[in-house]
Amino acid sequence: MIAYPKSGSPAAPQLSVRLIGLGNAGVHLADRVAMSGLAGVEVIAMNTDSQSLVSSICQRKVALGEKATRGLGSGGDPDVGAQAAEESMDEIRAAVDGAGLVFLCAGLGGGTGSGIAPLVAEAAREAGAIVMVIVTSPFSFEGRRRSAQAASSLAALSRLANVIVHFENDRMSELASPRSGIGETFAASDALLSACVSSLVGILRGGGPMPVGLSDLLSALGGGSAAGAFGRGEGTGDNRAHDALARALKSPLLDRGRLLDESHSVVVHISGPSSLTFAEVSAIMQELGKHIGENARLFLGVATQAGTADPVGVTILGNFATDGESRVPVPVAAPATRPRPEPQRDVPAVSEAVPQVVVHEDPKPLFPEPEPEMPSVAARQPREPKPAPKPAPVPAKVKQETLQFESVARGRFEKSEPTIVEGEDLDVPTFLRMRGKAK
Amino acid sequence: MARSDIIVGVEVGTSKVCAVVGESGREGTLRILGVGLAPSRGVRKGEIVDLAIATECVHDAISDAETNSDAEIGSVSVAVTGSHVRSFNSRGSILIPADRFEIDDEDVQEVAVKAREVNIPPENFFLHSLIQHYYVDGQDGVLNPLGMVGRKLEADFHIVHGVKTRLQNTLRSIREAGVEIDEVVVNSLASAQAVLDQHQKDLGAVVIDIGGGVTDYIVYENGAVHHSGVLAVGGDHISNDISLGLRIPLTRAEKLKTEEGSAKMGDAPPGEMIVLKNDAGFSGKEVEREMLNTIIHARVRENFELIRRQIEQEVPLHLLGGGVMLTGGTSLMRGIKDVAESIFEMPVHLAREVGVSGPKSILNNPQYSTAIGLVKFTQALRAEEDEPGIFGSMLERIGGIFRRK
Numbered sequence: 053m054i055a056y057p058k059s060g061s062p063a064a065p066q067l068s069v070r071l072i073g074l075g076n077a078g079v080h081l082a083d084r085v086a087m088s089g090l091a092g093v094e095v096i097a098m099n100t101d102s103q104s105l106v107s108s109i110c111q112r113k114v115a116l117g118e119k120a121t122r123g124l125g126s127g128g129d130p131d132v133g134a135q136a137a138e139e140s141m142d143e144i145r146a147a148v149d150g151a152g153l154v155f156l157c158a159g160l161g162g163g164t165g166s167g168i169a170p171l172v173a174e175a176a177r178e179a180g181a182i183v184m185v186i187v188t189s190p191f192s193f194e195g196r197r198r199s200a201q202a203a204s205s206l207a208a209l210s211r212l213a214n215v216i217v218h219f220e221n222d223r224m225s226e227l228a229s230p231r232s233g234i235g236e237t238f239a240a241s242d243a244l245l246s247a248c249v250s251s252l253v254g255i256l257r258g259g260g261p262m263p264v265g266l267s268d269l270l271s272a273l274g275g276g277s278a279a280g281a282f283g284r285g286e287g288t289g290d291n292r293a294h295d296a297l298a299r300a301l302k303s304p305l306l307d308r309g310r311l312l313d314e315s316h317s318v319v320v321h322i323s324g325p326s327s328l329t330f331a332e333v334s335a336i337m338q339e340l341g342k343h344i345g346e347n348a349r350l351f352l353g354v355a356t357q358a359g360t361a362d363p364v365g366v367t368i369l370g371n372f373a374t375d376g377e378s379r380v381p382v383p384v385a386a387p388a389t390r391p392r393p394e395p396q397r398d399v400p401a402v403s404e405a406v407p408q409v410v411v412h413e414d415p416k417p418l419f420p421e422p423e424p425e426m427p428s429v430a431a432r433q434p435r436e437p438k439p440a441p442k443p444a445p446v447p448a449k450v451k452q453e454t455l456q457f458e459s460v461a462r463g464r465f466e467k468s469e470p471t472i473v474e475g476e477d478l479d480v481p482t483f484l485r486m487r488g489k490a491k
Numbered sequence: 492m493a494r495s496d497i498i499v500g501v502e503v504g505t506s507k508v509c510a511v512v513g514e515s516g517r518e519g520t521l522r523i524l525g526v527g528l529a530p531s532r533g534v535r536k537g538e539i540v541d542l543a544i545a546t547e548c549v550h551d552a553i554s555d556a557e558t559n560s561d562a563e564i565g566s567v568s569v570a571v572t573g574s575h576v577r578s579f580n581s582r583g584s585i586l587i588p589a590d591r592f593e594i595d596d597e598d599v600q601e602v603a604v605k606a607r608e609v610n611i612p613p614e615n616f617f618l619h620s621l622i623q624h625y626y627v628d629g630q631d632g633v634l635n636p637l638g639m640v641g642r643k644l645e646a647d648f649h650i651v652h653g654v655k656t657r658l659q660n661t662l663r664s665i666r667e668a669g670v671e672i673d674e675v676v677v678n679s680l681a682s683a684q685a686v687l688d689q690h691q692k693d694l695g696a697v698v699i700d701i702g703g704g705v706t707d708y709i710v711y712e713n714g715a716v717h718h719s720g721v722l723a724v725g726g727d728h729i730s731n732d733i734s735l736g737l738r739i740p741l742t743r744a745e746k747l748k749t750e751e752g753s754a755k756m757g758d759a760p761p762g763e764m765i766v767l768k769n770d771a772g773f774s775g776k777e778v779e780r781e782m783l784n785t786i787i788h789a790r791v792r793e794n795f796e797l798i799r800r801q802i803e804q805e806v807p808l809h810l811l812g813g814g815v816m817l818t819g820g821t822s823l824m825r826g827i828k829d830v831a832e833s834i835f836e837m838p839v840h841l842a843r844e845v846g847v848s849g850p851k852s853i854l855n856n857p858q859y860s861t862a863i864g865l866v867k868f869t870q871a872l873r874a875e876e877d878e879p880g881i882f883g884s885m886l887e888r889i890g891g892i893f894r895r896k
Contacts, residue, residue, distance in 0.1 A: 313761075463731040464741055468535050471574060471723040473797055478724045481732035482789040 067152040067266070069253060070094045070181075074169055076125075077159025077188060079104050084246045085157075086110050090253055093155075096147050098172070100136045100164045101125035114147050116140040116168065126163025130201055133167025141175070148176040153256070153266065154183050155249055156213070160202035161190030170208035177212055182266060184252065185213040186245055191221045215273045217248055217282070251284050251367050255321045255353060264321055264353030272317040272351050273371050282370075286363040292324075293332035296366040297339055312340075315370030317349040324364040326356050336366060497524075498673075498873075499556065499567040500681070500865025503545060503661050505704025505727060506820060507531050508552040510567065511862035512560035513847070515870045523849025523866070526859060527556025536723045537572040537678075537705035539660040542667075550668040566671035568869040570861050571661050572678035572705050574723035576618070576653040580805070581606045584645040592640045594627065599637060599644075606648040616655035618677050623647040623715040632713075649716040651677050674869050678861050679707035679719045684871070685864030686816045686842035687711060695806075696813030697835070698842065699798060700861060701821035703727050708798050710806050711813070718805040722797060726821035729790050736786045737778050743767060748824075753784050754791040755826030784826075791827055795834040814838035818857040 071093050073082025079097045086095040086109050097110035102123035105113045115123065117136020126133040137144065148154055154176040158165035169187070176183045187206065190198040210216055219241065255264050285299025301312075312318060320340060322333055333354055344350065462470075465479035472478070476485060498521075501510045510527040529551035533541030557564050583606030587598060607620055625633040627641035636644055658675070665672055682700040683692075695712040704725045710718040726748075733752070734744035751765050759780035769775035802808065814837050817827060822841055831839040844854045844863050853859055 463735045464727065465535075465731060468540075469574070471536070473722065474800075478722075478793075478797075479728065479731075481728075481735050481786065482793045483732065483736060483786050486789060 067256065068094070068150060069153045069155070069256075070096060070148065070151040071155040071157065071249065072096045072098055072147065072172060073108075073110065074098045074156060074158040074172060075162055075165035076101060076104050077162075078157040078165060079108050079110070081157045081186070081242055081245055083109050084242050085249055088246060088250065090250055092257070093253060098144070098147065098168075099125075100133065100168075112147070114140070114143050116143070116164070126167060128198075129163045130167030130205070131163075133163040133165075134171065136164075137168040137171045141171075144172055144175050145179065148172070148179045148181060151176065151179060151181040154181045155186060155252075156183060157186045157245070157249075159188045159190070160205050161194060161198035162201075166201045166205035169205060170212060173209055173212040182270065183213045184215040184217070185209050186217045186219075186249060188219045188221050188241070188245070214270055217245075219245060247284065248282060251282075251321075254323065255319070255355075255367060260323075260353075260355030262352060262354040264319060264351055268351045268353075269319060269369070272319045272349065273369060282368070284365065284367045286365040288363040292364040293336050293366075294339070296322075296364045297336050300366040300368050301340075301343065312343045312348075312368065312370050313345050315345065315348055317351070317371045318344055319351045319353070319367075319369040321353040321355070321367040321369075322364065323355045323357065323362075323367075325362040326358060328354070328356055328364060332364065340368070497562050497564070498866045498869045499553075499564050499670075500570070500862040500869065501549065501553065501567045501665060502570040502678070502681075502861045502865065503534060503539065503549060503664060504531055504702050504820075504861075505534050505537055505725060506702070507858070508534075508545075508548045509859060509862050510552045510556035510564070511853070511859055511866055512556050512562050512564065513849075513863070513866035513870070514562075515873070519870070519874060521847045521867060521870055523847055523853050523863065524562060525556060525560030525850075526853055526862070527552045527554065527559055529555060531703075535704060536574060536725075536727075537702065537721070538575075538657055539664055542660060542664055545664045546667045549664050553668055553670060564670055566673050567665060568674040568676060568865045569661060569665055569672055570676055570678045570681045570865055571618070571653065571658050572702075572707055572721050573653065573657055574705070574721055575657050576651065576677055576721045577611075577615075578649060578651045578719045579609075580623070580647060580717065581609050581650050582645055582647050583607070584643065587642055587644060592642070594636045594639050594641060594644055596637065599646075602644050602646045603648065606646055607650060609650070611652050612654075614654055614656065615652045616658060617650065617652050618658075618675065619649070619651040619680065621649040621651070621680075621716045623649055623717065624713070649719065651680070651719060653677075674865070674872060676865055676868055677707070677719065678702075678705075679709035679721070680716070681864035681868055682707065682818055682842075682861045683709045683711065683716075683864065684867040685844045685847075685860040686818050687813070688845045689714070691813040691816075694813035695811035697798075697802060697811055697815045699795075699815060699817050699822075699831070700819040701725055701794070701817065701827075702819045702861075703821070706794060706798070706819070706821075708802070710802055710811065712806055712810055718802055720798075720801055722794065722801075724790075724794055724797075725819075726824075729787055729821070729824075732786050732790050733783065737776075737783065739767065739776060739778070747778070747783065748787065751780070751783065752787050753825035754787045754830045756781070756784055756788045758826070759784060787824070788826075788830065791824070791830050792834065795831055799834055808835065808837065811837065814840060816840050816842040818842040818860040820858040822857045 069092060071082055071085055073079040073096070076099065079099050082095050082097050085093070094112065095110045096112045096114060097105055097108040098114040098116060099105050100116045100121045102115055105115055117139045120136040120139050121132060126136060156169060156173055156176070158169045160166050173183050173185060187209065189202045189206065192199065206218065255269065256266055283300040285296045287293065287295025287299065289295070322336060337352065462479045470477050470479055496515055498513045498515055499510055501508070508529045508531050512524045512526070514522045514524055516522060529548045531548050533539060533544035533548065539545045553564055583602040585598060585602050585605055587594060603620060607617060624647055625636045626645040627633050627636050627639050628643050633639065662672055662675065679698065679700060683698040686698055687696055692711040693714045698709050700707045702725045704723065704727050706722040706725055708720055709716060730741060730745045730748050733748055734741045737744070739747070747767070761781065763780040764777040765780050765783065767776045767778065815831055815835050817831060817839060828839050828841060842857060842860060844860060847854065847863060847867065
């Protein structure tokens with residue numbers, strides 16, 4: 053499933069990847085991933101609200117707590133959610149059984165997402181899967197109660213999950229222009245999270261000359277009090293390597309590469325067509341070296357695809373620990389948390405020992421939004437048993453980053469005669485046009 | 492001898508209207524007596540969009556100048572600009588009648604007319620025909636063919652033209668403010684008079700006047716204008732970029748630009764924030780200094796790159812030994828010189844007015860260079876008129892003016 057080994061090479065171990073969308077928000081995201089057709093990922097919708105399940109397009113649907121909630125949803129009460137989960141524990145276990153890697157998507161703050169996500173994560177871990185959690189926390193204007201529910205749920209998840217990618221809905225305003233419709237804004241946020249899933253899956257799938265294994269990813273991103281940075285960019289044309297890197301570094305959530313400097317471990321994954329040259333890879337790494345701290349552990353992966361017209365993509369994942377020293381062992385019995393887990397049942401990762409050309413689909417074209425590779429916050433909550441950490445893994449200094457793409461932004465020159473020189477409307481800010489070109 | 496009298500230059504700019512009053516001395520010296528300033532409204536990208544308001548501004552500036560210089564202003568020279576102003580180089584050629592060999596005034600005039608016999612759009616209007624050099628029987632580099640012997644006279648001219656109706660708006664705003672118009676000069680040509688001396692013109696130099704709404708540039712080579720142009724991008728665009736990029740009101744952006752902005756990237760320590768205080772209608776905000784500088788840098792850099800490409804089409808840059816002179820209000824931007832140097836790959840100077848005397852505060856302010864240049868230019872014209880010398884009073888003046896340099 054993960055790779056298509058060429059004849060002669062040892063058979064690549066199979067990694068069963070499942071994506072579980074939990075609660076209304078989670079199902080929505082799962083639908084989006086399912087729609088984008090990420091091959092080889094089994095998408096499962098799980099909800100207490102039967103309405104949402106009916107309209108979902110996921111292959112597999114799990115209704116939770118049909119007795120406890122009568123299919124009407126949890127009504128924003130995590131206790132009702134937990135009750136429903138207990139009732140449907142067997143279904144949950146069945147859903148995660150045999151999975152090697154589980155992506156768990158949920159919107160925290162409500163009843164189903166907050167209440168059930170930790171239980172699903174636990175079930176998945178018990179089943180021996182690696183758990184990557186992708187959650188959103190509620191808008192601050194939704195009230196303190198929801199925030200508190202989200203925070204406690206996040207704290208519980210951080211003890212259970214191997215990797216947490218956490219997106220604050222409050223940051224959603226950064227994803228789209230203030231004038232864009234609310235639907236558009238939500239779509240941008242969905243696109244961002246689903247791009248994150250696709251990138252992670254893509255990295256794990258990518259064989260090529262230098263694969264990044266699951267173990268590398270876990271070692272870099274998991275285990276310890278940490279917060280994650282994520283950026284992805286693609287480039288085509290003569291200057292594709294440089295363009296791709298520039299776009300990846302532009303991610304607000306990398307703080308234009310500044311957060312990389314603080315990261316103690318960084319995963320860099322370069323994907324490209326078969327024409328990708330060594331010189332390009334070396335140029336990217338050299339340029340990136342300026343942004344990465346001296347002592348950081350660097351995991352480099354390079355994957356090539358069979359096609360020749362594909363863009364060069366650079367994905368950067370960083371782990372900047374707020375307190376790098378305070379790494380506390382995972383309290384939950386979790387054989388797979390440590391880097392390089394024993395090749396148990398379904399958790400073998402893409403082994404570096406398999407030199408193979410792998411055809412893996414490129415997630416990019418599935419997201420037509422202007423900035424689909426906008427990063428998300430990959431946040432790893434501290435594991436100390438201290439009170440629920442506030443979901444604010446990224447320092448405030450990134451909040452000012454507001455360079456957003458607006459199709460036409462001429463500001464004060466809106467009504468004046470356009471200044472067109474060499475085919476460009478010079479009234480549109482240069483930085484916006486440069487960004488447009490970089491695509 | 493030149494008259495000793497008052498010469499006034501008025502520039503109706505996008506950000507300000509400025510009137511400079513100069514006194515022409517007996518020996519051709521020039522002393523600046525005072526300036527009048529009024530913030531400009533009703534002007535966008537160097538062109539008037541609201542005549543009534545603009546006229547008011549012109550009136551304010553001129554009365555201000557009268558007060559400051561203690562002189563009465565009856566007529567002024569005006570600088571014009573705008574994206575519609577175009578230029579090209581053209582060569583005229585005539586054969587000298589067989590019955591004589593010596594080239595006379597009439598021939599010189601005729602060759603100039605011939606050079607202008609080119610197609611320009613019907614609504615356009617010749618602003619300047621600037622002589623570059625003459626050829627007599629194919630001999631290159633003749634500066635003054637009068638009295639020379641030859642069969643064929645050719646001349647290269649730099650011709651500047653613009654849309655008549657759009658030029659007239661500026662002129663009308665002046666006339667309605669109650670003063671007569673002496674000369675109409677394109678911005679870049681006026682600025683060049685203020686900031687270049689003859690030596691630099693001979694060496695070859697570029698003058699870039701970055702104003703509020705437009706950027707005017709002019710290229711001198713061998714003492715003559717070889718290229719000029721207008722790019723309708725100026726300091727306002729930088730403010731607009733900042734406003735859109737950082738999501739702050741335009742007035743805030745303007746202030747941030749002048750007080751904190753720099754066109755140079757990589758100078759600010761990572762993560763340094765600028766705190767914008769709140770005031771009425773604006774809640775406080777923090778912006779990252781490097782982000783601000785990046786936005787400015789992108790715009791300034793692009794502007795210079797466009798100009799460089801346009802100049803290179805006409806004149807090889809390495810021939811311009813005098814380097815680049817930056818003037819206009821936006822040349823006050825921090826770090827702009829470094830950006831220009833990296834693009835043009837030659838020495839860049841922040842221009843200071845040459846060959847005039849007066850209060851230092853006026854002469855050292857690049858915002859005034861166009862108006863000061865207008866005064867100098869008008870003075871030089873009058874000197875030629877009063878003293879029918881080399882060219883006699885044969886200066887071709889069709890509509891606006893026609894002048895050498």
